[in-house]
Amino acid sequence: MALLEVADLRVTFPTPDGPVQAVRGVSFQVDRGRTLGIVGESGSGKSVSTQTLMGLTQGARVSGSAKFEGRELIGMPEPELRKLRGAQISMIFQDPLSSLHPLYTVGWQIVEAIRLHEPATTKAQARKRAIEQLGLVGIPQPDRRVDDYPHQFSGGMRQRVMIAMALALNPKLIIADEPTTALDATVQAQILDLMIRLQQEFDTALIMITHDLGVIAGMADEVLVMYAGKPVEHAERREIYYAPHHPYTVGLLESVPSVSGAKDRLRPVPGAPPSLLTPPTGCGFHPRCRYAMPRCPVEEPPLIRGSACWLPRDIVGTGPEAARRRSEAAGR
Amino acid sequence: MWRFVIRRALFGLLVLWLVATTVFLLFFAGPADSVARRLAGPRAPQEVVNQIRDTLGLDRPLTQQYLGFLNKLLHGDLGTSFISQTPVSTLIMASLPATLWLVAGAAALWLTAGVTGGVICATAPRSLRDRLITVTVLAGISLPTFVLGIFMIFLALSVFPWLGLAPGPYIPPLEDIRGFFQVMIMPWITLAVVQAAVYVRLTRGSMLDTLGEDYIRTARAKGAPEHRVTYRHGLRAALTPVVTQFGVDIGALLGGVVVTESVFGLQGLGQLMIRSVRDGDLPVIIGAAVLAAAFIVVANILVDIAYSFLDPRVRLT
Numbered sequence: 001m002a003l004l005e006v007a008d009l010r011v012t013f014p015t016p017d018g019p020v021q022a023v024r025g026v027s028f029q030v031d032r033g034r035t036l037g038i039v040g041e042s043g044s045g046k047s048v049s050t051q052t053l054m055g056l057t058q059g060a061r062v063s064g065s066a067k068f069e070g071r072e073l074i075g076m077p078e079p080e081l082r083k084l085r086g087a088q089i090s091m092i093f094q095d096p097l098s099s100l101h102p103l104y105t106v107g108w109q110i111v112e113a114i115r116l117h118e119p120a121t122t123k124a125q126a127r128k129r130a131i132e133q134l135g136l137v138g139i140p141q142p143d144r145r146v147d148d149y150p151h152q153f154s155g156g157m158r159q160r161v162m163i164a165m166a167l168a169l170n171p172k173l174i175i176a177d178e179p180t181t182a183l184d185a186t187v188q189a190q191i192l193d194l195m196i197r198l199q200q201e202f203d204t205a206l207i208m209i210t211h212d213l214g215v216i217a218g219m220a221d222e223v224l225v226m227y228a229g230k231p232v233e234h235a236e237r238r239e240i241y242y243a244p245h246h247p248y249t250v251g252l253l254e255s256v257p258s259v260s261g262a263k264d265r266l267r268p269v270p271g272a273p274p275s276l277l278t279p280p281t282g283c284g285f286h287p288r289c290r291y292a293m294p295r296c297p298v299e300e301p302p303l304i305r306g307s308a309c310w311l312p313r314d315i316v317g318t319g320p321e322a323a324r325r326r327s328e329a330a331g332r
Numbered sequence: 333m334w335r336f337v338i339r340r341a342l343f344g345l346l347v348l349w350l351v352a353t354t355v356f357l358l359f360f361a362g363p364a365d366s367v368a369r370r371l372a373g374p375r376a377p378q379e380v381v382n383q384i385r386d387t388l389g390l391d392r393p394l395t396q397q398y399l400g401f402l403n404k405l406l407h408g409d410l411g412t413s414f415i416s417q418t419p420v421s422t423l424i425m426a427s428l429p430a431t432l433w434l435v436a437g438a439a440a441l442w443l444t445a446g447v448t449g450g451v452i453c454a455t456a457p458r459s460l461r462d463r464l465i466t467v468t469v470l471a472g473i474s475l476p477t478f479v480l481g482i483f484m485i486f487l488a489l490s491v492f493p494w495l496g497l498a499p500g501p502y503i504p505p506l507e508d509i510r511g512f513f514q515v516m517i518m519p520w521i522t523l524a525v526v527q528a529a530v531y532v533r534l535t536r537g538s539m540l541d542t543l544g545e546d547y548i549r550t551a552r553a554k555g556a557p558e559h560r561v562t563y564r565h566g567l568r569a570a571l572t573p574v575v576t577q578f579g580v581d582i583g584a585l586l587g588g589v590v591v592t593e594s595v596f597g598l599q600g601l602g603q604l605m606i607r608s609v610r611d612g613d614l615p616v617i618i619g620a621a622v623l624a625a626a627f628i629v630v631a632n633i634l635v636d637i638a639y640s641f642l643d644p645r646v647r648l649t
């Protein structure tokens with residue numbers, strides 16, 4: 001039994017325009033010490049699927065199963081779920097400036113996280129631990145910075161504070177939702193290094209959400225690629241990076257900024273994400289797919305051997321040669 | 333911090349000085365006789381005009397008059413009423429408690445009701461209770477104060493006479509605490525209803541904005557229970573604009589609550605102002621105006637200081 005086992009998770013938001021089907025059947029597992037990367041463009045349902053696990057998507061209709069240490073999270077009563085949130089499962093969010101409360105010191109916020117789950121801990125003890133945590137994530141002079149407000153830190157330091165807070169109770173699972181998107185490239189690398197180090201040190205399970213496959217290239221054990229609320233490719237890291245099958249994954253890989261930085265960023269996947277009010281029929285990607293075949297808008301490809309695409313399974317990889325073989329298979 | 337407070341205080345003094353100077357120039361610039369006539373009013377007999385000119389020394393040079401005016405102002409001497417011949421400061425001190433108590437009591441009511449209502453709405457937007465409160469608030473905002481006041485007097489006299497509520501002049505609480513409440517309760521409610529409606533809207537909007545913030549999600553993700561998320565995290569941040577508005581409102585109202593005071597015959601500053609305008613009693617008008625300006629200026633300084641306590645991001649040096 002894996003630490004977290006998600007099976008056929010579906011999340012729908014009732015809105016005045018009709019139900020928004022944000023997540024349409026996602027399954028994955030994560031274990032201690034392992035890292036799962038979840039990748040996809042904006043609106044593909046990455047945040048919703050993970051926040052649903054923690055009961056943070058209020059007003060949503062949820063079905064499917066999510067077992068944490070064998071206990072079902074979906075439909076778990078709020079007070080029980082609350083005991084897990086922040087203690088066993090922690091989250092780190094994209095923008096540390098807006099995710100930290102602007103009116104409380106970082107120390108106050110870490111102390112709160114500790115004392116919410118350990119009411120017996122005194123404020124002084126919790127403060128001592130907060131200072132240790134800040135030191136652990138590499139904040140200089142933690143005993144002084146503990147009384148500073150979030151706006152007094154730089155972007156990278158703020159994200160370190162978020163990490164310190166998320167790790168304060170030694171959680172078994174950390175969900176990091178685009179933790180480096182708001183940071184510039186060098187700081188991004190430092191934060192990722194820190195997260196890898198801490199994950200190995202504490203043997204935590206980690207879910208890394210990103211829209212940039214480059215970010216998790218060095219750390220994910222396996223990768224789940226999401227498109228319009230569905231998993232389209234799900235495989236070990238090597239396979240995703242060296243032998244991707246799904247045209248969307250290929251498109252994402254080709255849009256990864258090269259080492260020299262974002263300046264000569266390759267073309268993003270052409271086209272816009274579909275509406276989740278009326279998702280496309282058949283393969284959700286067909287309106288944007290260069291290789292769409294007659295059956296694609298009609299029949300939905302199942303997720304077989306890691307990829308949900310009608311193209312032959314042996315055509316994998318990026319580059320012109322793979323593109324030529326795909327076009328051929330699609331009859332173009 | 334203290335440098336900021338001192339700077340704001342000095343700035344406030346400057347504004348007050350400008351107000352006083354403007355008032356002075358408005359009334360005293362010009363030839364002595366026409367100033368005296370203006371002060372006395374068009375229907376006053378010539379002797380009165382002459383008397384005013386002599387007692388106020390209107391034929392002195394303007395700068396000398398100005399210095400005298402400022403000097404008196406600094407000593408709290410606001411002149412003497414033409415009508416009652418009592419010092420203006422005495423008249424003001426007599427009317428001030430009614431207004432102070434009116435504003436203080438109503439403020440406690442409207443702040444409590446407004447913030448509570450706003451939080452109730454914002455924690456369940458578009459729910460039945462939100463809609464009910466929103467409709468009530470709209471009614472409250474569009475209800476003219478004097479209509480509400482008269483309706484309350486009608487209720488008090490014909491439906492609940494045994495409560496002993498009555499309109500009437502202000503009764504000091506130390507003199508007769510029961511009478512004080514019987515006189516004040518209706519004006520408190522009347523003034524508070526409209527204000528509470530405004531504060532429900534203000535709090536609701538501010539709270540809705542705040543509850544959509546990322547740090548609210550963080551609080552939930554930490555495992556904070558919902559009431560803690562609402563109050564410690566949400567309301568704490570949503571309160572800043574409410575406090576600002578509160579300070580501004582208090583400052584403006586302390587200068588006199590004209591309609592409410594008049595409906596209930598409370599005889600506070602608002603009524604003093606109305607009466608002196610009607611009688612053309614200029615020294616009283618000037619005194620009341622300068623005092624009202626002072627309240628507004630002081631309230632604004634206090635708001636700024638409160639603001640820097642409430643929000644570390646604007647904490648200034």
Ligand SMILES: Nc1ncnc2c1ncn2[C@@H]1O[C@H](COP(=O)(O)OP(=O)(O)OP(=O)(O)O)[C@@H](O)[C@H]1O
Pocket residue numbers: 013015020021022040041042043044045046047048049211276
């Ligand atoms: N509370 C909500 N009500 C209605 N629709 C919602 C709600 N929350 C999310 N959605 C919709 O669900 C879809 C998936 O959103 P989600 O935030 O999971 O995307 P994402 O993959 O995390 O994208 P991003 O990279 O922008 O964070 C979006 O189309 C969004 O508009």
Ligand code: SF4
Pocket residue numbers: 246247248283284285286287289290291292293296301308309310311
């Ligand atoms: S199933 Fe068809 S449309 Fe969908 S990705 Fe594969 S080729 Fe493209």
Ligand SMILES: [Mg+2]
Pocket residue numbers: 046047048177
């Ligand atoms: Mg997201």
